[in-house]
C-alpha cells in the first residue's frame with residue numbers, strides 16, 4: 001500500500017523532479033519534450049502528482065480533447081509514470097483514479113489512452129474502434145488504443161480525436 005503518499009495537482013516547482021522521474025521510468029523513451037509541453041499547457045492539461053514528503057514519486061497527465069467533427073469533449077490519459085523504486089504499491093492505480101476524478105470534474109465523460117491493455121484493462125479500459133486516434137497507429141499497436149466511459153456518461157459519437165498542440169507529433173503515436 002502507499003498510505004504515506006498523497007495525490008495533488010502538480011506545482012511549478014515539481015518540474016525538475018518530474019523530469020528525473022520520466023528519465024527513470026522511461027529509460028528507453030524520451031518523453032521529456034512531451035512532459036514539458038504538457039506542463040506548459042495548463043488550459044488543456046491537468047497534472048496530478050503522487051508525492052511523498054512533497055517529493056513527486058509518480059505523475060499522470062490528463063488532456064482535454066475533442067472528438068471531431070461533432071466537437072464532443074473527452075479526455076486523453078497519459079503519460080503515466082511511477083519511480084521504479086515506488087512501483088507495484090498501488091500508486092499508478094491511485095493516479096489513474098485521480099485522473100478519472102479530474103475528467104469527471106471537467107465534464108469529460110470518456111477517457112482515451114494509448115497504452116498496454118494488460119495494465120489499463122484493469123481499470124475498465126477496452127479497445128476503441130469508434131474514435132480514431134489523431135495519427136495512424138501501427139497495426140500491432142491497435143489493441144493499445146483504448147477508451148473508458150465514466151459511470152453515468154454517454155459514449156462520444158464516432159469520429160477522430162482532435163488533440164491540442166503537445167500531442168500533435170506523429171512520433172508520439174507510433175513509437
Ligand SMILES: CC(C)(COP(=O)(O)OP(=O)(O)OC[C@H]1O[C@@H](n2cnc3c(N)ncnc32)[C@H](O)[C@@H]1OP(=O)(O)O)[C@@H](O)C(=O)NCCC(=O)NCCS
Nearest residue numbers: 025079080081082087088089090091092093115116118119
Ligand atoms: C505502469 C506504471 C505507471 C504502473 O505503476 P505502479 O505504481 O507500479 O502501478 P500499480 O501499483 O497501481 O499496479 C501495479 C500492477 O500493474 C502491473 N503492471 C505494471 N506495468 C504493467 C504492464 N505494462 N502490463 C501489465 N501489468 C503491468 C504490475 O505487475 C502490478 O501488478 P500486480 O499488482 O498484479 O503485481 C509503472 O510501472 C511505470 O511507471 N512504468 C514505466 C512507465 C510506463 O510504462 N508507463 C505507462 C505507459 S504511459
